[in-house]
Amino acid sequence: MDSFDPNAPETLQAFFAPRSVAVIGASARAEAVGHAVLRNLLGGGSAAQAFGGPVYAVNVKGGEILGLGAYRSLAEIGAPVDLIVVCIPPAAVPALLEQAGACGVRAAIIISAGFAEAGADGAALQQQVLQAARAAGIRIIGPNCLGVIRPVLALNASFAAAMPAAGGIGLLSQSGALVSGIVSYAQSEGFGLSAAVSLGDKADVDDAQMLRWLGSDRATTAIALYVEAFADSRAMFAAMAEVARVKPVVALKGGVSAAGARAASSHTGSIAGSQAAYAAAFAQTGVLQAQTIGDFMAWARALAAQPPAPGSRLAVLTNAGGPGVLAADEASRQGLELAQLSDETRAALDAVLPSVWSHGNPVDIIGDAPAERFGAALRILRAAPEVDGIIVILTVQAMTDPEQAAQAIVQAVCSGAALPAKPIVSSFLGQAGTTVARLLDRRGIPEFDTPERAVGAMAALMRRGSWLRAQSASVIPPPSAALDVGSLRAQIAPLQAASGGALDLAQARALLTSAGIHYNAAGHAHDVDEAVAMAERIGYPVALKLVSPEVIHKTDAGAVALGITDAGMLRRKCEEILNNVKEKVPGASLRGFAVEQQISGTELIVGARRDHDFGPLLIVGIGGVFVEVYRDVAFRLVPLSHQDALAMIGEIRAQALLNGIRGFPRVDRDALAAVLVRLAELVTVLPEIAELEINPLVMTATQGLVAIDARVILASPSRN
């Protein structure tokens, strides 16, 4: 046992492929959890769904339970037990685990509640359980969880209501109730799962370990992850990055709204983290974030069964005009492109379709289409190089045989096996969960109840493909000049001691300039003549602000003048400002004027703050007042690559503005990305900086990116 490494993924194998299972606290009372779990292991009345290996009932009172003679203890079984499912009062669990170690048990699912979530005594108990488990080399899932389901082995070690069919989706959920719900949903929609796990309070096995295990599990072809809050967000960030590189991962984050976050914290006790940071973590690691259960499962089904798309040009094959139109509309909303059919493809379709076919995409093969017409058209689209993915839509009319059509589709797909991989999904409207839908699903063609859901699933396949291509095309940018950390730290130290909080603009400018950010020209003039000389040096137009610690709201006090175009105007404005302030803030100390070059161009915002869970979080977006109006911003975490920064910029909605419209200069994306990477380095190496923001950072036509304003908040020294 010395070599027992609790973090090795293979130690989780016993949860999913045990040779034998015992239910500790098995019960004859139908309403008891220890009854439900045993019943599930025995197949819930269906022999086909019973676990294939030995299943033992253990109850201190013995007796007969669900036809099994119950053992009074684990030791009494006298045969090897790999996995135990624990449904006994919490206080009895530490002793049980000691015993289990002696009996060679390798894994324990603790369903019982009453541990860390129940206060200090429970937490102490949980610590004992963990120590006993570590000593015995036993891994623990739970406590306070629903259990584990492994359909391909007919292993239902949970109190879910049913066993789903075997399929490719590995479900890892923070909510046990969601696992139950999805098990029912999978049955009604007719799709399968490779594994379903709720980890409960994660005393031992945590989400990152389980995610890695699913990543290595060959039965799992796509992972569906429901989360409200990660226990260790940085560990999950690393695990997601590692796993999503080799296997598609779809995430559903509960608690993205204020109301949802309150609900999440009331039911799990954990604070649902910042939506922006989670969204950044998913986007940055290539995890596709769904917003609803419907999308969550639809995307996972498609990704589990179909290859990622080689591009984003969609073909829609349909026997139904209206639903074809609606699929085209939805494709447009999802940012997919309808493939422009080539002359060759149209000619090939002309040869097999009646003359009234749509002669375009959607390929409408008309309501009376028999099965062969579906097959023939699909073969042609499957081979068409201008098509990257295909959605097949069928509505049933009195003359339609949907089962034959499904078979023709399956055959057409199989016959194209030698062609380059290209995803195909289907929607036979109103056939979800029927024999026809199952026929398609079983042959790897996911069937969805509506065209829009099929389009959403295809969009996931196209986004996955595009992400994988971007990864492989990843270019390492030239290294930026290294930050002089020592000198920056020396600059910060006195400020931190002196202010401990927000820097003033001059301090913030100085710091960011040292870090390599280019600021507009500016200076501090002690009197009017000096201001004029400075303005001549900087070049008109300039902005003028009184320097006075007592004048906080400069605009309100009339202490700011913009758009000054010559020396005469500058002198007049200096005078006006002095008069205004004498009147509005009598007694204010007058320390001269800040003279700044006035810059015009596209106003952006860049910045970084520290997320409670994920650490430094970068922001970029459209700046100025519109930040608050449209919140057109994007986020990423550190470490931030040049490519991450470009992807982040690509998420800004106002792409038209970035591309330069109406005389606005085109934003230099590489330069902007370089600023973001620089800020990411800065906040990574200098924890002294709690938060920083440059708004506006102006994209100018002649000088590139120029910072104008800045807000820098230092952490209080005690916190470092």
Added chain:
Amino acid sequence: MDSFDPNAPETLQAFFAPRSVAVIGASARAEAVGHAVLRNLLGGGSAAQAFGGPVYAVNVKGGEILGLGAYRSLAEIGAPVDLIVVCIPPAAVPALLEQAGACGVRAAIIISAGFAEAGADGAALQQQVLQAARAAGIRIIGPNCLGVIRPVLALNASFAAAMPAAGGIGLLSQSGALVSGIVSYAQSEGFGLSAAVSLGDKADVDDAQMLRWLGSDRATTAIALYVEAFADSRAMFAAMAEVARVKPVVALKGGVSAAGARAASSHTGSIAGSQAAYAAAFAQTGVLQAQTIGDFMAWARALAAQPPAPGSRLAVLTNAGGPGVLAADEASRQGLELAQLSDETRAALDAVLPSVWSHGNPVDIIGDAPAERFGAALRILRAAPEVDGIIVILTVQAMTDPEQAAQAIVQAVCSGAALPAKPIVSSFLGQAGTTVARLLDRRGIPEFDTPERAVGAMAALMRRGSWLRAQSASVIPPPSAALDVGSLRAQIAPLQAASGGALDLAQARALLTSAGIHYNAAGHAHDVDEAVAMAERIGYPVALKLVSPEVIHKTDAGAVALGITDAGMLRRKCEEILNNVKEKVPGASLRGFAVEQQISGTELIVGARRDHDFGPLLIVGIGGVFVEVYRDVAFRLVPLSHQDALAMIGEIRAQALLNGIRGFPRVDRDALAAVLVRLAELVTVLPEIAELEINPLVMTATQGLVAIDARVILASPSRN
């Protein structure tokens, strides 16, 4: 027959409640439409689904078809026939209708194609059919349609694959294939329809007539309308306004994207109209526009079965934490508020729930909740005055009895019948279409497969409620001073003759000022001294522009100066402009300067254009360059009430900006609405104006709304 009014809704009654039906062109060949229709009328093998009245098969060759002796002609039947379903070649239809008139037939569904959609000959044939029908007092649905389904009378006069259950949704679809698809979908999801109709090529009965009939049909409690393009958009606008006032209407518009519109025009031959105009028509008449089939049906189901909500405060009752969190997230996305439970409500829940309930909303009654717990909690929420609508979520665990829970829910709802109406919908995850779901649905509680769909349905009930309240609270605004149409027309006439196209700014300003729009002060100065005098009168800052017909791109030519603050600067700028233009546009005629008051504030856009289908279409939104970047605009049609204008302003996303942030003045919504109403009047009475746009219209802190720029395009005189 003299008194036959083809537009009276009661003339449509024979399609939905015929005493007897004959299939003309009934066929023994299984693949023929005339076979499918007859089989559907006979119940498709199920006696329970067979039409109750006499069904006759008519085939020129006689013989036996599906167990019926076929008549060789209508006349041979020798008994009254109310409705005929026509499946014969088009050329034979006119003669058939003459015969049908003699036999007392009142309604004909023409399924056959080959009329107006097939070219000039077909169009002539269609004209003959229509004349024959008018002469005989017969109404026609079709040609080229799927038919009519009336489940409550077991009347399936269509070639859809099946008959849906009877329910409250009246489906009117431009696409026959969508009717087939929705019939299947209704079966699989377990909901019912009151009627389903596809009108095909609308030779006689059109969508407005059919919509009015559904509005008057007592079996129909909500109307679902699928459209790609209305035949007569203004007639439908009127019909929707009339019907939606008394009955909820949900619309799904196909072809809202460019790709979708192309697909729609390829399959119906009609151009899918402008998305903005359709969206405006729906919003203005109180029709709820869905974007997907899933929402279309979910909203219709909820509106058909449940009352509109008295407010927008939602309660979520759940036995499942995660799904409850997700419902809260979705509610937030849909703009619903989670009700803040009162102390009384919490105390009442404390008394019936275990201590671990969530003590908040979502009301999480914990995974092991038995049926009574659902019932008790629902009774309390049903009676809570702070709750306007309730969603009940259940996921099934091994210990759950979903059927008992459903029954408890139904009982709790029934026992609250004396309480004020409050909508309730449910999501029993993964139970769509099962016995449990049908049990709930049959008792009027719609059950949806996922929590997000239930939230969407509740949002529809809340939007319906809010719209109805706004209608009843409708206040007639003080009448604006009448437009002096004669003088405006006199002003336009010479311009129209002279230019025939776009007015220049001075002309546009003059016209709009005459129409009561307030412009910034401005004038035309013939020389520098006059410009200075004018600027002094207007007040600084001013903007200066050269007046010269040859200088088109004034900014590029250096012929514009902004932010002029005094006379010295003005003189200098005049000189600069003259120099610039001499250099850049040598020989340009110099006609002095336009001097304009420079205004700052929130930049808005208002305007009107003429939609091809719906006529004048008003626009309002955030102006300036951001119009193109965020397209944050809203649309409405004429006639435009003050309240319509306010609703339109309320659709702008940047509400924070309208409310005044960061020193921007709060937008005076009544004043802005008045401008919109005025523009609506203007383009309504003056068809000479093809298009007009004021951008920016600036909301200022001191002068209210001030127009700065304008674009007015006149229709070419020949077109009036």
